[in-house]
Amino acid sequence: MSQTKRIIAYCCEHGGMGAAERAAKEQSQFASDVVIISVECLGRVDLLHLLQAFREGADAVFVAGCLEKNCHHLYGNVEARKKVDQAKRVLDSLGLGGDRAEMFNLASNQGLEFKQSVDIMIGRVERLGPNPLGAKK
Amino acid sequence: MIIGEQKPLKEICDILEGHHRILVAGCRSCVAICLAGGEKEVGILSESLRLHSDLAGKGWEIDEVTVERQCENEWVREIAPKIEGKDAVLSIACGVGAQTIQAMYPKVRSLPGLNTSNMGAPIEPGIFMERCGGCGDCVLHLTGGICPIVRCAKSLLNGPCGGSQNGKCEIGKETPCAWEEIYQSLKELGRLDLLEANIPPKDWTPSRSGGPRKIVRPEAVMSETERQLRGER
Ligand code: SF4
Ligand code: SF4
Numbered sequence: 001m002s003q004t005k006r007i008i009a010y011c012c013e014h015g016g017m018g019a020a021e022r023a024a025k026e027q028s029q030f031a032s033d034v035v036i037i038s039v040e041c042l043g044r045v046d047l048l049h050l051l052q053a054f055r056e057g058a059d060a061v062f063v064a065g066c067l068e069k070n071c072h073h074l075y076g077n078v079e080a081r082k083k084v085d086q087a088k089r090v091l092d093s094l095g096l097g098g099d100r101a102e103m104f105n106l107a108s109n110q111g112l113e114f115k116q117s118v119d120i121m122i123g124r125v126e127r128l129g130p131n132p133l134g135a136k137k
Numbered sequence: 138m139i140i141g142e143q144k145p146l147k148e149i150c151d152i153l154e155g156h157h158r159i160l161v162a163g164c165r166s167c168v169a170i171c172l173a174g175g176e177k178e179v180g181i182l183s184e185s186l187r188l189h190s191d192l193a194g195k196g197w198e199i200d201e202v203t204v205e206r207q208c209e210n211e212w213v214r215e216i217a218p219k220i221e222g223k224d225a226v227l228s229i230a231c232g233v234g235a236q237t238i239q240a241m242y243p244k245v246r247s248l249p250g251l252n253t254s255n256m257g258a259p260i261e262p263g264i265f266m267e268r269c270g271g272c273g274d275c276v277l278h279l280t281g282g283i284c285p286i287v288r289c290a291k292s293l294l295n296g297p298c299g300g301s302q303n304g305k306c307e308i309g310k311e312t313p314c315a316w317e318e319i320y321q322s323l324k325e326l327g328r329l330d331l332l333e334a335n336i337p338p339k340d341w342t343p344s345r346s347g348g349p350r351k352i353v354r355p356e357a358v359m360s361e362t363e364r365q366l367r368g369e370r
Contacts, residue, residue, distance in 0.1 A: 048177075051184040055191060090185050093146045094192060133191050 005125045006134055007034045007118065008053045008061045010080075012042045014072035016064030018108020027115040034118055041065075043076030050087040050101055057134035060121040061087075062102045064114065070107070077105060097128045138167035139231040140265045141174065141253040143182065149227065150189050152248050156225035157196060161186070161250070162216065162238060163203035164230035171265050174229035174251050176203040182229060182250065207234025213241050220245055255287070273343025273350065279334055281322030288315035294336040 011017045017038050023030075039045060042065035053061045063084055065077040081103045088098030102124075104117040143149075153159060161183045169175025183199045190197035202219045204212040207230035220226065220242050228235035229250040239247035255267035270287040276294065277284060286292045290308045297316035300307025304317040323329050343350070359367070 046177075047181050048184055051181065051188055055184065055188050090146060090188075094185070094189050096188075096192065133188075 003130065004033050005059045005122055005130070006057060007121050007125070008058045009034055009036045009118075010042065010045045010049070010061070010063045011036055011038055012065040012072070012076065013038060013040050015066035015070075015077075015106050015108055016042070016104075016114075019064060019106040019110045019114035022109060022111030023114040023118075024111075026111045030115065030118050041071070041073040041076035042080035043073060045080050045083060047083045047086045047090075050083065051090065054091065054096065054100070054131060055133060057131055058100075059125040059131045059134060060100045060102070062104060062117060062121055064104045064106050064117060067105045067107050077103075096131065097124075099124045100128060100131070138170055138256070138258065139233070139253060140171045140255050140257040140267070141168055141231050141251045142171075143173050143178065143229060143251055144249070146182075146185055146189070149182070149250050150186070152250075153186070153197070153225065153227060156246070156248075158198045158200075158223045158225075159186070160200045160202060160216075160219055160223045160226045162207065162226050162228050162230065162234075163201075164205075164207040164234050165203055166206045168230055168234075168251065169203075170259065172263070174231075174234075178229060179203050182227075186227075207231075208237050210237065210241060213237050217242075271345070272339070272341070274340055276336060276339075279331055279336060280319045281326060281328070281331070283315060283319045283322055285315055285319065288313075288318065292339075294339060296332070 009016070009020065011020050017036075020036050042063055045063055050061050063080050065080055066072055068077065071077045084101050084103040087101040091100055092098040102117075102121060104113070106113050106117070144152075161179050163169070163174045163176055163179035165175055172178065179201050183201045186197060186199050189195070190199070200219060200223070202216050204216060206212050207228065223245055225246045225248055226238050226242070227248050227250045228238055231251065231253040232249065235247050235249050256269045256271060257265050257267040260266050267287045269284055272286050285294055290306055290312070291298055293316065297314055298307070301314040301317060304314055306312040306314045320332070323331055
């Protein structure tokens, strides 16, 4: 499937954003559209924000924040993982596929791993197909 | 407080089938504390329903409201403008709230989005336990402040059954034996003598067997004259 995928990444200012910037500098271009939304801490990302992104037509949404036990704000990344797990359950019960949501723990120097995270999500969208709501936007 | 949990999303979608203009109504009191039906949950459930509607082409219009206490007419009256034009209210307050809405707005269907479970308390973040069965004849003064009616699986009133093992109830290793807890509490209070008190067979008439229970506070009931002077309430 060669069509561009719409992927949203919520990144914390400390781990995720650093990794995304590093990826932008060091890695070859992403194979798809990745819209990066920067938040001070992943604790700010709520289940509502994840669902809103899908309603707006995102094919996949991931959350990237500090490594486990290394959150700049202590436990924002732990909270975010719970929200992502909730989102997966909602997406599964609506038939959209829980795999469209994911959480990655990245340090600010992990540009390669950020690129790999994007690739994982692209692979999942290829398997699940586009979000039907995307076509309507 | 009242403890409940949201019905599975799939079941809620099924219940809403055939309705189009839907108001999701939460309550800022008990069910907000047990993370089932407060303002935040109203927002998340509403967005999930919009997502379902968009995906399945339902054309639902989902609106949101959260009131201070959905079980009181005073608060429920205020949402009249929101109810206007809706064909269903999905209440995620407890069953009392859902019924209050139905009684006040008899032409709109009030549908339950929550399974109301019990009267309990948060014992640690995210964990809620039943604490009172509303038996109508409290015995906590004899049992060290621990309810034998709901915390003992058999509602025993005069000590544990033979299934009590190492402080746990025979129904499961997770469940403490209420009578072990009662013993420990009375010991702490220096009132082990209360274990000698023989609690007679319980009078269940004030409990839940004779239709809906009604409590009247005569001093608060309004006379005809008061009604006229203060206006209808
Ligand atoms: S409707 Fe009343 S009893 Fe029910 S959750 Fe709200 S405040 Fe509690
Ligand atoms: S004895 Fe009855 S009123 Fe008292 S806490 Fe237990 S169930 Fe509630």
